[in-house]
Amino acid sequence: MGLTTATVEKHLRLAREALSVETTAHAVLKAALHNQMYTMENE
Numbered sequence: 001m002g003l004t005t006a007t008v009e010k011h012l013r014l015a016r017e018a019l020s021v022e023t024t025a026h027a028v029l030k031a032a033l034h035n036q037m038y039t040m041e042n043e
Helices: 005-019 024-033
Strands: none
Touching: 005 024
């Protein structure tokens, strides 16, 4: 996708903050439980 590590880390940090959680794993779980995760299907 052409993203730098810093960009990915920034977005993960912002997601953790928005979801009020400490870890990325907890953010994934919370987002999934609240139907806030979207996936892109391969074409």
